[in-house]
Amino acid sequence: MLLRTSPTSPFVRKVRLAAAVLGIPLELEVADTLDPNDTLRQQNPLGKIPLLITDDGEAVYDSRVIIAYLDQLAGGGQLVPNAPKARIDVLRAEALADGMMDAGVLLLYEGRFRPQEKFEKAWLDHQSAKVERALAYLEAHPLPEHEQINVADISLACALGFFDFRFEGKWREGHPGLVAWQTRFAARCPSFEETAPRL
Template sequence: MLLRFSPTSPFVRKVRLAAAILGQTLDIEPADTQDPSDSLRRQNPLGKVPALLTDDGEVLFDSPVILAYLDHMAGGDRILPAEPRARIAAVRLEALADGLMDAGILVLYEARFRPAERHEPKWLDYQAQKMTRALDALEAATPMGDGPITVGEIALGCALGWLDFRFEGKWREGRPGLVAWYEAFALRCPGFEASKPVA
């Protein structure tokens, strides 16, 4: 399996961690999402990473689909629980963490793609409020962190690590429960330290 990747993408990190947890080997190939000639745009019409090229010629995207596929290839019920209530809890947490990353990326892109004099304060505030609400909800209902690692915990660990990387860890202030969960997760998740994004 070949993973098209960007080294700083938190969604790519989700896939790399899932593979590490499941004991799977992925070949990796960098992708330039800004380059119209990169084959990524033919592999994934959205032009986004991660994209996983499977051994039977399919291209899978985006990260929740890829994690579900990796779980299936590992026999199922590993990172994506089979029991319905546990499964819903895991994918709900994944959706919240993914949404947190999406909002953060939109804030980052506003600065990256528009000059400062054209920034839209209402838009930035709208995204920042999403992030604050998500973090506060996670602090109020921090995952237990005492069972098998799920897709939800993988996504949350990647989201918080990415916020450390891009937003100087400001999420930590006033959220001791979430900080404790994150620090414990970093120790129990295979490949977590090795997959940290670097500038």
């Protein structure tokens, strides 16, 4: 299977980690989300990565759907638990971590698409506040650490890694529990280091 990627996308990293945890090999092909001639826009009308091309040639997006697909291929119930309560808890925590990454990506794109003098402070503050509230929530309500790594763990690790990479790790201040959580996750999951973003 082929994954359309970029070496810096936190959502791509999420899928790569999920595949590594499940033991599913993926071929990687970089996509240029800004290039209208890249085949990505035919494969996904949204023009977003990650995008998976399955062995049957089907295009699957986004990261949540790709991971649900990979989990199913691996027999099901590994990254996304089957038991109803555990399932909702994990999917909600994944949504929270994904939302942090969405806000972080929007903060980054402000700099990519507007000159600094045109930055919209109210919009940047609005997005930053989402990240701050999510960090505060997760510091106060740590993810339960189970033997089996799940999709919420993976997504949170990628979100924190993204804020390390793009925002100088400022999130670390005032969140010692999350810092320790990330260190433990990296030790449990060697692919976390292997998939670290690179410019």
